[in-house]
Amino acid sequence: MALLQIKDLTFSYPQAKKNALSSVNFTVKEGEFVLLSGASGCGKSTLLELIKQEIAPFGKKSGEILYQNKSLSHLPAREAAASIGFVFQNPESQIVTDRVWHELAFGPESLGLSQEIIRRRVAEMAGYFGITDWYHQKTSTLSGGQKQLLNLASVMVMQPKLLLLDEPTAQLDPIAASNFIGTLQKLNRELGLTILLAEHRLEEVFPVADRVLLLEEGSLVYDGAPRKINRFFSEHPDHPMTEGLPAAMRIFRELEQKEEAPVTVREGKEYLARYEFFRQPPLSPKRNPSQLPVAEGKEVWFSYGPKEADLLKGCSFSVFSKEHLCILGANGAGKSTLLALLAGQKKPYRGNILLFGENLKGKVLSCVALLPQDPKGLFLEKTVYEDLLLACRMQKDSEEKIQKRIADLAKKLEIQSVLNAHPFDLSGGELQKAALARLLLSDPKLLLLDEPTKGLDAAAKGKLADLLHGLQESGITIVTVTHDLEFAAKTADRCAMLFDGELMSFSSPKDFFAGNSFYTTAANRMVRDRLPDVISCEEVVCLCKTGRKKAVRE
Amino acid sequence: MRPLYKTHPAVVLVYFLALLVLLMFVFHPIFSLLAFFGGLLFSFQLQRQGCRKELPFLLLLILVVGITNPLFSHRGETPLFFLSGNPVTLEALLYGLHLGVTMAATILWFRCFGLVLGEEKILFLFGGFSPKLALLISSALGFVPRLQRRGEELFATHQTLGLFSETSRVGRVKGSLKVYSALISWALEQAMETGNAMKARGYGLPRRTHYGIYRFYLSDFFTLLVVLFLLLPIFVALVFGQPSFSFYPGLQTGENDIFAICSLIGFGMLSLLPFILETKEGILWRFYRSKI
Numbered sequence: 082m083a084l085l086q087i088k089d090l091t092f093s094y095p096q097a098k099k100n101a102l103s104s105v106n107f108t109v110k111e112g113e114f115v116l117l118s119g120a121s122g123c124g125k126s127t128l129l130e131l132i133k134q135e136i137a138p139f140g141k142k143s144g145e146i147l148y149q150n151k152s153l154s155h156l157p158a159r160e161a162a163a164s165i166g167f168v169f170q171n172p173e174s175q176i177v178t179d180r181v182w183h184e185l186a187f188g189p190e191s192l193g194l195s196q197e198i199i200r201r202r203v204a205e206m207a208g209y210f211g212i213t214d215w216y217h218q219k220t221s222t223l224s225g226g227q228k229q230l231l232n233l234a235s236v237m238v239m240q241p242k243l244l245l246l247d248e249p250t251a252q253l254d255p256i257a258a259s260n261f262i263g264t265l266q267k268l269n270r271e272l273g274l275t276i277l278l279a280e281h282r283l284e285e286v287f288p289v290a291d292r293v294l295l296l297e298e299g300s301l302v303y304d305g306a307p308r309k310i311n312r313f314f315s316e317h318p319d320h321p322m323t324e325g326l327p328a329a330m331r332i333f334r335e336l337e338q339k340e341e342a343p344v345t346v347r348e349g350k351e352y353l354a355r356y357e358f359f360r361q362p363p364l365s366p367k368r369n370p371s372q373l374p375v376a377e378g379k380e381v382w383f384s385y386g387p388k389e390a391d392l393l394k395g396c397s398f399s400v401f402s403k404e405h406l407c408i409l410g411a412n413g414a415g416k417s418t419l420l421a422l423l424a425g426q427k428k429p430y431r432g433n434i435l436l437f438g439e440n441l442k443g444k445v446l447s448c449v450a451l452l453p454q455d456p457k458g459l460f461l462e463k464t465v466y467e468d469l470l471l472a473c474r475m476q477k478d479s480e481e482k483i484q485k486r487i488a489d490l491a492k493k494l495e496i497q498s499v500l501n502a503h504p505f506d507l508s509g510g511e512l513q514k515a516a517l518a519r520l521l522l523s524d525p526k527l528l529l530l531d532e533p534t535k536g537l538d539a540a541a542k543g544k545l546a547d548l549l550h551g552l553q554e555s556g557i558t559i560v561t562v563t564h565d566l567e568f569a570a571k572t573a574d575r576c577a578m579l580f581d582g583e584l585m586s587f588s589s590p591k592d593f594f595a596g597n598s599f600y601t602t603a604a605n606r607m608v609r610d611r612l613p614d615v616i617s618c619e620e621v622v623c624l625c626k627t628g629r630k631k632a633v634r635e
Numbered sequence: 636m637r638p639l640y641k642t643h644p645a646v647v648l649v650y651f652l653a654l655l656v657l658l659m660f661v662f663h664p665i666f667s668l669l670a671f672f673g674g675l676l677f678s679f680q681l682q683r684q685g686c687r688k689e690l691p692f693l694l695l696l697i698l699v700v701g702i703t704n705p706l707f708s709h710r711g712e713t714p715l716f717f718l719s720g721n722p723v724t725l726e727a728l729l730y731g732l733h734l735g736v737t738m739a740a741t742i743l744w745f746r747c748f749g750l751v752l753g754e755e756k757i758l759f760l761f762g763g764f765s766p767k768l769a770l771l772i773s774s775a776l777g778f779v780p781r782l783q784r785r786g787e788e789l790f791a792t793h794q795t796l797g798l799f800s801e802t803s804r805v806g807r808v809k810g811s812l813k814v815y816s817a818l819i820s821w822a823l824e825q826a827m828e829t830g831n832a833m834k835a836r837g838y839g840l841p842r843r844t845h846y847g848i849y850r851f852y853l854s855d856f857f858t859l860l861v862v863l864f865l866l867l868p869i870f871v872a873l874v875f876g877q878p879s880f881s882f883y884p885g886l887q888t889g890e891n892d893i894f895a896i897c898s899l900i901g902f903g904m905l906s907l908l909p910f911i912l913e914t915k916e917g918i919l920w921r922f923y924r925s926k927i
Contacts, residue, residue: 174825
């Protein structure tokens with residue numbers, strides 16, 4: 082039975098030249114898990130918000146949205162609030178109250194349910210989501226993953242029939258994200274909940290989704306099974322979405338023209354078993370980084386207070402000139418703290434940090450720039466341009482020179498079109514680039530990046546990687562803290578792991594990932610039994626093309 | 636009957652209000668002393684370390700108030716000695732000590748009040764009067780730590796970018812103002828998102844209910860009864876103008892009739908009640924454990 086029908090839906094925001102959505106048609110059956118994908122700004126959020134009446138954007142709308150064969154506008158308000166649930170992207174801003182139990186009760190309170198019913202529903206949900214341990218805690222003490230799980234639970238407590246989620250894992254680390262998606266899968270399997278999910282992390286969602294909808298500039302261009310999306314991409318080989326596909330699919334589509342593609346690592350491994358590899362892949366030209374240290378840590382100890390646990394315990398490291406060092410590690414391992422120490426925002430209580438041979442001692446050096454996790458914080462003015470201007474003025478250049486510098490930089494980073502926009506209105510990728518422009522204006526020699534790929538889609542990630550490579554060429558040393566293994570494998574010269582207060586296993590990405598067994602890229606997991614140091618899809622494809630295909634009876 | 640911090644907040648509120656009102660408005664040294672010792676015992680049970688640290692301060696307070704009063708008040712009929720021609724009287728000294736003990740007891744009980752009730756329970760009690768106000772306070776309490784963290788982040792970020800490195804004070808102040816205004820626009824954006832999340836979860840529908848996690852158990856009812864029972868003789872005595880006590884001109888108690896004695900016993904029991912409940916629980920546990 083069709084739970085939701087979208088018929089010829091067209092929508093445009095006031096004063097917008099283009100339609101945000103143009104004649105979108107699709108049906109969601111009861112109990113389906115549907116993935117809504119597409120590059121940022123393709124209309125995913127608009128579509129989801131239009132289905133959730135209470136938060137529908139203003140604008141010109143035509144076409145119909147039918148819920149259980151009735152027009153959405155005829156649905157009583159109480160039923161609409163309860164039976165269509167919505168989870169937003171930002172885990173923090175959608176939390177209303179200060180206590181976990183109160184947050185769970187908020188929805189039922191709005192519905193006017195009685196004390197007894199609320200008690201039962203809250204108890205049930207807290208048990209199902211494993212919230213009982215932190216049921217009495219303050220919401221501000223929760224981790225990002227816990228917050229998003231709480232948001233999901235406080236929607237589920239209203240017993241929705243249709244769940245809409247707008248990039249719920251964009252702000253989460255990979256472990257919390259796959260935990261969240263696992264919970265969604267459980268809800269779908271065990272309760273038969275209908276789910277419409279907008280998401281960038283296709284590696285995890287593709288295997289669990291029943292159907293994929295691909296939006297492109299407001300039009301629906303693909304509607305079908307995830308494994309069969311290859312047919313669409315073979316007609317559009319340069320589609321930006323292809324980069325974000327699961328690794329197994331990315332390898333498969335380079336090698337075969339068939340429809341049914343492997344999706345998971347297991348399936349990819351099975352598929353690759355039919356290839357015999359002859360030789361090691363041509364090693365990507367290894368950059369020979371200088372051994373000149375730019376930043377050094379000498380037995381650095383750090384803790385947030387005398388009674389707090391030590392975050393860094395005698396951590397020693399050196400960062401060499403013009404290299405790109407990626408620091409990986411679990412949540413709360415102290416990665417961001419390490420960057421704050423390098424930027425001079427915090428001081429170690431023992432040990433020294435040397436930057437360019439100078440002992441830092443909590444000073445702020447102008448040749449160091451730090452990109453925070455949320456780049457919005459860098460912007461203080463009404464437009465991006467004014468902020469860039471502010472950055473230049475601090476250096477007291479002449480007005481003409483400033484104009485030229487900004488123009489050059491905007492061209493280099495391709496942000497000319499957003500210079501006059503408000504920083505808060507930019508998409509994730511644009512914001513990241515604008516933030517880099519802001520930092521580059523102060524001529525940094527050492528660039529520190531805190532989770533630069535958070536919330537970016539695959540295309541934007543690819544662009545960022547190229548951009549960082551260009552910066553390295555121009556002589557900037559980069560230290561990145563990230564959870565994104567694929568990004569580290571692709572861009573880093575060296576990787577290191579922060580664990581138990583120490584930086585360890587400094588090595589090239591190849592050696593680093595070859596040494597790990599599950600903390601490694603998907604491509605590596607598929608071939609590591611045979612070729613432990615192959616870490617990227619491109620290498621696997623190259624190996625398969627030069628290798629021999631065994632005869633397989635199908 | 637369970638220990639006070641496990642009792643329903645409404646009963647706890649009734650208890651503390653009654654105790655504090657009596658302590659402040661009944662003028663009797665024995666009342667004050669009973670309240671002081673009851674409070675001391677209870678607060679020692681609640682927070683051993685904190686109480687131990689606070690005790691010297693409280694004793695000092697009693698001493699200072701006790702000594703200061705006779706220096707300024709020379710009423711009373713038993714002069715102890717003369718100070719620059721003015722009598723220092725026993726009555727004034729005792730009156731001062733009484734005042735000090737009352738103040739110390741009030742401080743102790745307010746501290747216990749805060750420890751036992753806490754913001755969560757106070758908010759729950761608020762919700763009974765005005766659910767809207769309670770929700771507003773609750774969301775504000777949730778937002779403040781986030782705002783604080785964001786503020787710290789912003790200042791650190793812009794310090795690294797060199798916004799505050801200007802030598803002139805005006806430049807630095809201008810920089811801070813910019814960061815504050817950015818913080819405000821961030822807060823507004825967050826508030827908008829929170830508003831959407833609230834609407835999405837049906838906020839604004841008519842007939843909103845209020846959910847509290849505290850249940851009113853039979854034992855809570857029983858505790859309330861005991862409190863009321865102890866208050867009864869005190870109120871009866873108060874109606875008859877008992878218990879009374881005057882320091883000036885000489886120390887004098889009112890009629891020590893049955894009313895006064897009952898009210899003193901009642902108040903003594905009342906101020907010892909939390910201590911008794913807690914100790915009973917401790918003994919019970921020891922008993923249970925020896926059985927296991």
